Every structure is written in C-alpha cells, then in structure tokens.
Amino acid sequence: MADIWLQFILTIDATCRLSAPLILCAMAGLFSERSGIIDISLEGKMLMAAFVAATIASLTGSAWMALISAVCVSVGLSLIHGFACITHKGNQVVSGLAINILASGLSVTLAIAIFAQGGLTPLLSKSERFLSIIFPFAHDIGSFFGLGTIYRELLSGHNFLVWLAFFSVFVTSFILFQTSFGLRLRAVGENPEAVDTAGISVSSTRYQAVIITGILCGLAGTYLSVAHGAGFVREMTAGKGYIALAALIFGNWRPLPVLLACCMFGFLDAVATRLQGVDIFGLGQIPTDLILVLPYLLTVIVLAGFIGTSRPPQALGVPYVKER
Amino acid sequence: MPVSPLPKWADICLLPLINLSAAFIVSGCIIALIGENPFVAMGVMFKGAFIYKGAFGYTLYYATNFIFTGLAVAVAFHAMLFNIGGEGQAMIGGLGIGLIILACESFFPPFFVILLAIIFAGCFGAIWGFIPGYLQAKRGSHIVITTIMFNFIAASLLVWLLAGPLIAPGQMSPETRSFAEGIKLAQIHDILAVMGIKIAPTPLNISFLFAIFACFCVWILIWHTKLGYIIRVIGHSSRAAIYAGHNATHIIVITMAISGGLAGLMSLNEILGVQGRVILNFTSGYGFTGIAVALMGRNHPLGIFCACLLFGALYQGGAELDFAFQTITRDMVLMIQGLIILFSGAFAYLFRPALEKLFWRVSIWVSKRRHNG
Numbered sequence: 026m027a028d029i030w031l032q033f034i035l036t037i038d039a040t041c042r043l044s045a046p047l048i049l050c051a052m053a054g055l056f057s058e059r060s061g062i063i064d065i066s067l068e069g070k071m072l073m074a075a076f077v078a079a080t081i082a083s084l085t086g087s088a089w090m091a092l093i094s095a096v097c098v099s100v101g102l103s104l105i106h107g108f109a110c111i112t113h114k115g116n117q118v119v120s121g122l123a124i125n126i127l128a129s130g131l132s133v134t135l136a137i138a139i140f141a142q143g144g145l146t147p148l149l150s151k152s153e154r155f156l157s158i159i160f161p162f163a164h165d166i167g168s169f170f171g172l173g174t175i176y177r178e179l180l181s182g183h184n185f186l187v188w189l190a191f192f193s194v195f196v197t198s199f200i201l202f203q204t205s206f207g208l209r210l211r212a213v214g215e216n217p218e219a220v221d222t223a224g225i226s227v228s229s230t231r232y233q234a235v236i237i238t239g240i241l242c243g244l245a246g247t248y249l250s251v252a253h254g255a256g257f258v259r260e261m262t263a264g265k266g267y268i269a270l271a272a273l274i275f276g277n278w279r280p281l282p283v284l285l286a287c288c289m290f291g292f293l294d295a296v297a298t299r300l301q302g303v304d305i306f307g308l309g310q311i312p313t314d315l316i317l318v319l320p321y322l323l324t325v326i327v328l329a330g331f332i333g334t335s336r337p338p339q340a341l342g343v344p345y346v347k348e349r
Numbered sequence: 350m351p352v353s354p355l356p357k358w359a360d361i362c363l364l365p366l367i368n369l370s371a372a373f374i375v376s377g378c379i380i381a382l383i384g385e386n387p388f389v390a391m392g393v394m395f396k397g398a399f400i401y402k403g404a405f406g407y408t409l410y411y412a413t414n415f416i417f418t419g420l421a422v423a424v425a426f427h428a429m430l431f432n433i434g435g436e437g438q439a440m441i442g443g444l445g446i447g448l449i450i451l452a453c454e455s456f457f458p459p460f461f462v463i464l465l466a467i468i469f470a471g472c473f474g475a476i477w478g479f480i481p482g483y484l485q486a487k488r489g490s491h492i493v494i495t496t497i498m499f500n501f502i503a504a505s506l507l508v509w510l511l512a513g514p515l516i517a518p519g520q521m522s523p524e525t526r527s528f529a530e531g532i533k534l535a536q537i538h539d540i541l542a543v544m545g546i547k548i549a550p551t552p553l554n555i556s557f558l559f560a561i562f563a564c565f566c567v568w569i570l571i572w573h574t575k576l577g578y579i580i581r582v583i584g585h586s587s588r589a590a591i592y593a594g595h596n597a598t599h600i601i602v603i604t605m606a607i608s609g610g611l612a613g614l615m616s617l618n619e620i621l622g623v624q625g626r627v628i629l630n631f632t633s634g635y636g637f638t639g640i641a642v643a644l645m646g647r648n649h650p651l652g653i654f655c656a657c658l659l660f661g662a663l664y665q666g667g668a669e670l671d672f673a674f675q676t677i678t679r680d681m682v683l684m685i686q687g688l689i690i691l692f693s694g695a696f697a698y699l700f701r702p703a704l705e706k707l708f709w710r711v712s713i714w715v716s717k718r719r720h721n722g
Contacts, residue, residue: 065493109695118431118493119644119694126637127687131379133680138383144680259680267497274494312513318505321498328490328498335490 034178036295041183042253044291045190046071046245046262050269051276051283052197053241058278059201060234061214061340062110065121066102067242068266069128074099074246076132079146079257080139082153082250091153091251096243102128103239104232111228111235114344125266133259144259146250155184155252186248191284193241198280210234214338217345227345245269271324277336290320355705361652365645365693367700369659372688379684383676390670390677397669398662404669406538406551410618412661413553416560417615418639419657420567421478423648425608427571428601429584434481434496435612435636437503438474442613443620444507445473447515447627450528459531466532466621467559467614474613475606477503482605486598492605500636511629524628534622554622556614563611564650570607580604612636634683641686644694660686 050067057064074095082091102124109120133144140146160181201207209230212220217227249265250257268290276283297316328335355364377387398408418435425432432438449469454462481495508523517526534554541548571577579600582590587597619631638660645659646652667682692699 063493065497105691109691113696113699115695115697118433119640119690122433122637122640123687123691123695125687126683126690130680130683130685130687133678134379134383134684137678137680138676141676144678264501267501270494271498312509314505314509318502321501321505325484325490325495325498325502328495329484329488330490337491 031174031178032299034174036292036299038179038182039295039299040288040292041179041187041191042291043294044287045187046248046253046265047269047272047287047291048190048284049186049193049241049245049248050266051272051287052193052280053238053245054270054273055197055201055278055280055283056210056234056241057238058273058341059214059338060210060231061217061338061343061345062107062231062235063117063121063342064106064238065118065270066106066124066128066266067238067269068262068264069121069125070099070102070239070242071246071249071266072125072132072260072262073102073128074243075250075261076136076146076246076257078243078247079149079250080136082149083140083147083256086153088153088155088251092244092247095247095251096240099243099246100236100239103235103242107232107235110344111231114346117342117344129260132257136257136259146257149251149255153251154255155186155248157182157184158188184252186244186252189244190248193244194280194284201280206233211338213345214340217340218348221345221347227347231345268320271320274335274337275324275327277333278338293317293319355701355708359704359708361647364697364701364704365647365652367704368692368697369645369689371696371700372685372692375688375692376681376685380677380681385674385676390674393670393673394663394666396666397673398666401669403549403551404665406548406553407668408658408661408665409557410551410553410623410661411664412657413557413560413618414615414635415638415642415657415660416564416654417618418612418636419642419646419653420563420639420650421608421610421612421615422639422643423646423650423653424567424571424580424611425478425604426643426648427577427584428580428604429587430482430485430601430604430608431493432478432481432496432605432608432612433493433636433640434478434499434503434609435615435639436632436634437496437500437636438477438609438612439615439632439636440503440507441477442470442474442610443616443627443631444510445469445613446616446620447525450532451515451525454529454532459529462532463534463621467617470613470616471610472613474616475610478609478612479602479606482602482609485605486601504630507627508629511627515627517626525626527626528621532621533625534617536622552623554618556618556622559614559617561654563614564654567611568650576600576603612639615639638686641690641693644690644697 050071054064054067077098078091078095081094082088106120106124109115110117136144136146160176201211209220209225213227213230221227249261272286272290273283275286293316297313300311300316301313326332380387380390397404399405418439421435421438422432446466446469449465450462477499481492481499484490484495485492511523511525515525516523534556537553537555537557538548538550571580579590579595583597583600591597615635620627624631642653642656642660645656663682663685667679670677670681671679
C-alpha cells in the first residue's frame with residue numbers, strides 16, 4: 026500500500042518536472058495569442074533559449090547569466106516575429122514556422138562552431154546549473170501517514186524554475202484579468218478597431234505582449250538545458266512547444282484550464298515511461314506511442330468541438346490595418 | 350507622392366530574387382561569424398550541387414521530393430488553406446505503399462504492383478489530408494493546428510507500426526522487410542544507359558518524371574478547369590463562392606484531399622525509388638521544405654519547379670559543405686531554409702516599397718531624358 030502511494034507521489038513529482046516547461050511556454054503563447062498574434066514559434070524560441078542558456082552557462086559558469094542571456098535571445102526572436110506580423114502584416118503562421126526551422130538549424134550550427142562536439146554543448150557541472158531546493162528536514166521526516174512522503178518527494182527537491190512556472194500561471198491570470206494592461210491586451214485580441222478608436226496603439230500593445238512571450242519562452246528554454254538537463258542536445262525541445270500550443274487550445278485560452286491541460290500532458294509523458302512493459306489489469310501492455318500521441322489526439326478532438334466549444338480570441342491571426 | 354505599382358515581371362521575378370538574396374546575405378554573415386569564408390562556402394555548394402560527378406542527379410532527386418510537397422501546399426493555398434501537414438501526409442502515403450506491396454507483391458506482376466502502389470500512396474495521403482479538411486469545413490477547426498497535430502499523430506502511428514506489427518521478422522531496427530526483387534522504380538541512370546548515355550549512378554528515378562507530370566496536371570487543374578476556378582474563388586472569398594451557389598464544404602474537402610494526395614505521392618520517390626522498404630523518418634523535413642518552395646514559387650507550378658531546383662541544389666550542396674568543412678553540417682541548410690522562408694513568406698513585401706520608389710524614380714528619369722533629348 027505504502028509502495029503504491031510512493032509510486033503515485035513519484036509520478037506526480039515527475040509530472041511537475043515535465044510540465045514546467047510546458048506551463049511556461051503555454052503562458053507565453055497565451056499572452057501572444059490573447060493579443061491576436063498566432064505564435065507557432067514557441068518551439069523555436071524555446072530551443073534557441075535552451076542552446077544559449079547552455080552555452081553561456083558553459084562559458085561563464087553562471088546559471089543566472091545563462092538565464093538572462095537566454096531570455097534576451099528569446100525576446101529577440103519574438104521581436105523578429107512581432108516585426109513580421111505587426112509592422113509588416115506578414116503571414117503569422119509562416120513567420121512562426123520560419124523561426125522554428127531557423128532555430129533548429131542555427132542552434133546546431135553555432136553549437137558545432139563553438140564547441141565542436143557534434144551539436145552538443147559540454148556537460149554542465151552542478152555549480153553551473155539550477156539545483157533542487159531541498160526543504161528543511163526533508164530527508165529526516167518519516168512517512169507520517171503518507172504526508173511525509175508528499176513533503177519529501179513532491180514539495181521538496183524541485184528547482185526554483187518549477188516553482189516559477191506554477192507561480193507564473195497566477196501572475197498571468199492576475200495580469201490578464203485584474204490589470205488595465207491585461208484588459209487592453211485582451212481587447213486588442215478581440216476587437217482591435219475598438220481599442221484603436223479609444224486612442225490606444227494596437228501595435229505597441231501587441232509588441233508588449235510579444236516581448237512577454239519571449240521572456241517566458243526564454244525561461245522555459247533555460248529550464249530545459251540548465252535546470253532539468255545538463256546541457257544542450259540537438260532538437261532538445263522534442264515538440265514541447267507544439268504540445269504547449271495544444272494545451273493552450275485545449276484550455277480554451279484561459280490560464281487555469283491551460284495549467285490543468287499542461288499538467289495532464291505532463292502526466293501522460295510521465296506515465297508513458299513508467300507504463301512501458303507493464304501489464305494493466307489484463308488489458309495487456311499499453312503501447313508507449315499511444316500514450317505519447319494522446320495530447321495531439323485530444324487537441325484535435327477539442328478543436329473539432331467534440332469537447333465543449335473552442336473560443337479563440339476573435340482577432341487571432343488577422344493583421345491589424347489602420348483604416349484612414 | 351503617388352507611386353505607380355510594380356510592373357508584373359518585377360513582382361514575379363525581381364522581388365523573390367531580392368528576398369532570396371537577403372536570405373543568402375544573412376546566411377553569409379552567419380557563415381562568416383562561425384569563421385568560414387562565405388564566398389568559398391557558396392562556391393563549394395554550387396560545385397557540389399551542379400559540377401561534381403553525379404551531383405546534378407542528386408539535386409534533381411531531392412528536387413522531386415520538394416516538387417510534390419510544394420505542389421501540395423500550393424494547391425491548398427489557392428483555397429487559402431494552409432496545409433502544413435505535408436510531412437504526415439507523405440508518411441501515411443509511404444505507409445500505404447508499404448501495406449499494399451507487402452500484401453500482394455507475390456500475387457501480381459511487378460508493373461501492376463507498382464501501379465497499385467502509386468494509387469495507394471495518393472489515396473492514403475489524400476485520406477490524411479481529407480480529415481483535417483473535413484474538420485475545417487464542417488467544424489471550423491483551424492486547419493493549421495489540425496495539420497500540425499496530424500503530423501505528430503502520423504509520426505507516432507508510423508513508429509508504432511514499424512516497431513510492432515510491420516517489423517521485418519528477425520530484426521531489431523524499426524523497418525519493414527524489403528520489397529521483392531523488381532519492385533522498384535526505374536533509375537534514370539539505368540534508363541539513360543540503355544539509350545547509350547552514361548552518367549554517374551544517382552538515386553534519381555522516374556518519379557522525377559511523375560513530378561513534372563504532376564506540375565503540368567496542377568497547372569491544368571488550377572487555371573484551366575472549373576474545379577480549379579472554384580478553388581481560387583473560395584481562396585479569394587468563400588462568401589462569393591457560396592453566393593454563386595457552390596458548396597464551400599465540398600470544395601475545401603476536395604482541395605485538401607488533392608493536396609494530401611500530392612504529398613502522399615512524395616513517398617514514391619523515397620520508398621519505391623530508393624529505399625525499397627518503409628523506414629522511419631523517410632520524410633526528414635521535406636514537408637516543411639515544400640512550404641518554403643510554394644512560398645518562393647508563388648504557388649505556381651513553374652515557380653515551384655524553379656524553387657525546387659534551388660532547394661535541391663541547397664540540399665545537395667549542403668551535403669558537400671558538410672563533407673568539405675569541419676565546422677559546417679547539414680544543419681546549415683536548415684538554417685538557410687528558415688531564412689528563406691522568413692524572407693519569402695513573412696517579409697515578402699519588406700522590400701516592395703523601396704523597389705516601387707526605385708522604379709518610380711527610374712521612370713521619371715527616363716521620361717525626363719526622353720523629354721529633353
């Protein structure tokens with residue numbers, strides 16, 4: 026019994042670790058899409074941020090420098106996307122795709138040029154990464170009706186970026202729904218003409234949203250290579266940006282449902298590895314691929330309207346042209 | 350001050366060339382940044398793509414893949430549908446080829462089996478394009494997102510099938526058993542050898558001729574048939590099409606099915622022309638290159654063909670770059686591809702105002718000279 030409880034807590038623990046980058050990316054996408062800019066390039070920004078974070082951590086030895094530079098690079102890519110979409114009213118999907126492909130190629134090219142290790146960055150030592158924060162008495166606390174296990178495994182031992190990820194959901198919710206900046210941002214995504222008539226610049230609001238997107242994606246990328254992992258590997262993000270996009274759609278563009286969607290997708294990821302080769306109640310072995318494909322399948326089902334109605338921001342994907 | 354619009358030739362040829370040059374200039378800067386000489390690199394790429402023995406054959410072999418995926422994206426784009434699912438549709442097309450050949454290769458003569466394979470490649474790809482199209486038309490699900498998701502679903506499906514039910518007996522790597530002897534598309538160098546012309550052996554096979562034929566068919570379809578006309582009307586304004594009495598749902602679904610079918614045919618080149626069995630990841634990003642090619646070629650088969658030659662040269666030249674330089678790998682090609690998509694797609698009209706001004710200034714100068722002299 027205690028063993029099942031431990032396994033369950035450990036799975037939830039793994040879920041937290043695996044959903045942290047998804048949550049940060051999804052919140053990033055939330056800001057962008059709520060202001061009306063489709064952002065397919067979450068993947069590319071996260072990948073580039075992961076590469077830059079690992080590189081700077083390796084070269085300077087400081088995880089915080091890595092964080093700052095990754096955020097800067099991610100904001101830079103965001104601004105390119107914003108420039109293409111907002112100022113030049115280009116095709117937002119194409120711009121996002123271009124940044125993804127560019128990031129894939131550029132990260133490996135630069136990694137080879139700087140480190141000559143076939144696309145990897147050197148393995149980071151403990152001092153160059155963000156380490157787990159162990160709560161006091163975590164190792165000594167006993168089982169104590171199962172609560173001790175929660176304290177020891179689930180609450181203690183995450184690094185601060187995981188806590189930041191969960192905290193960012195509440196910050197996002199507060200900014201979007203309790204501040205006037207958030208109101209303007211949401212209005213720009215629903216009806217930019219009205220906002221323009223009220224005298225507020227649609228482009229600068231969208232640029233601000235896109236910069237916040239860059240910051241959050243930079244944090245997500247840093248987490249992957251400097252906190253969760255110990256260096257950059259080619260294609261490190263492995264589609265997490267697309268899963269974050271799927272979670273965003275699944276959560277109907279609202280922070281708390283998006284958080285739950287990210288946790289569910291993270292849970293599926295955690296469970297997929299654990300259930301490999303395990304017989305379930307006579308159903309036989311569940312193929313890992315089926316579990317891993319569930320996020321995408323569920324998103325399509327949600328998009329098709331079979332689970333509630335999908336309500337995207339009204340002006341999503343439509344470049345705003347100021348009428349004279 | 351009023352500025353006259355660009356002449357047609359400038360809009361179709363000059364602007365894409367300028368966008369391309371901008372992409373290459375930025376790539377050159379990055380090459381210089383990593384310590385290599387960009388001009389030497391470009392020279393190596395050019396020689397690797399066209400000059401060395403067998404290079405042009407490889408270039409055309411890569412171009413064949415891009416022609417199919419590019420046509421797929423272009424056909425859908427004429428109806429203002431963004432088909433990003435070329436990867437997934439090609440994978441499922443390849444799966445279709447594998448299934449039909451493995452099922453009936455011993456029962457029919459090779460020619461008939463290959464014919465069946467072509468039909469199944471197209472049909473399976475069409476189904477994988479049909480479903481997102483249906484969801485867009487009937488349920489309003491944004492086709493971009495559904496096609497992205499379907500790419501991942503197709504990849505997972507392929508992995509599961511190749512590592513499980515379809516795996517060749519007695520081996521570990523996830524691929525089917527090889528097709529029987531003789532079930533392979535004829536290689537161009539063999540055909541030319543029979544005619545007396547000797548060229549270096551390359552993977553170029555007759556699917557290249559199918560690709561050219563597909564270009565021609567798409568041109569006829571979009572600009573010379575009623576269906577193509579309706580597709581273009583839907584692309585410009587679906588409301589106008591509905592007002593004229595056409596069924597927008599049907600047309601969207603048919604367009605996506607044709608698009609998926611074209612992408613599915615891409616797998617002919619890889620699976621039937623080169624590999625001889627279904628392997629993992631045989632599409633290796635060609636679906637996304639198709640998007641780049643369609644953007645560069647302005648969704649017209651002739652433009653797509655030229656753009657595919659360029660990208661084929663890029664890929665083959667990239668392989669040569671990888672070989673010649675220690676610091677550069679094929680990922681450099683990915684980077685250049687991303688930059689080309691960025692400049693041709695997102696920044697397509699970045700240089701247009703400057704170009705329009707230039708043309709206007711030149712026309713004023715020309716008319717002044719004509720007036721004075």
